[in-house]
Amino acid sequence: MPTKTTTTETDGFSAQERAAMKERAAELRAAGKKGAKAADGLDALLERIAQMDPDDRALAERVHVAVTTAAPGLLPKTWYGMPAYANEDGKVVVFFQDSGKFGYRYSTLGFQDAANLDDGDLWPVSYALMRWSPSVEERVTELVRAAVS
Template sequence: MSAKNSHTTADGFSAEERAAMKERAAELRAEGKKGAKKADDLQALLDRIAQMAPEDRALAERVHATVTAAAPELSPKTWYGMPAYANADGKVVVFFQDSGKFNYRYSTLGFQDAANLDDGDLWPVSYALQKWSPAVEKKVVALVKAAVS
């Protein structure tokens, strides 16, 4: 897909999508104090994503788009300097750790204890994420929807 249209590219958000997110942040600020906090949290998340290396940034943008579409009830924010998404109680449910944060060989999609992923006495809460694909997106959507169920 061309970055000239309004569709998301495989490498991340189009210019139009970035502009729309900034507009949404401005709308939230206009809603008052609570909206301003949400807008500031969203802007901090977008700023953090923008600071990432290109490969990590592309993954983080896809994670952001997927999480916000699959679980719009989660609020974007930063958490220990990472993009994260919190429930109504403010507890982080899911986060993205870019590979550059701790010089890892892969980025990580992680879930905190507020996520409803319990499965017996042992279940995964962290996933290595190296490349985005339709299969990865499908898995992330399923995990996020389960986490907020």
């Protein structure tokens, strides 16, 4: 089995990114019950990412940034122990499954039926993720934007 390598532009979230996420969670809690639920979802997602092996964590962090930038209306949460992003109805649209979860050789970016990716009678809803690069980021961004369109 080939060795899994991950290339990222950073070694994870910067201190500024972590601080901004904590501030956003505090803002959501201050917004009341609905905001508190969203903040709890973000906290759970970030906690789950922090528990991953370094290669998976680096990918998950980049996925998180790409998803929240491309579709800020999606709500972060965990779903079956995986980082996920749900629409306003609470339905998961996109999720990240780290390779360590089931001992796979690659991580997975997946889309649920709430995603608007339909293309005829057959289309992909899951993508293997081995490394992060500008072209991967571009493709993930395109997919997420299409999923919420």
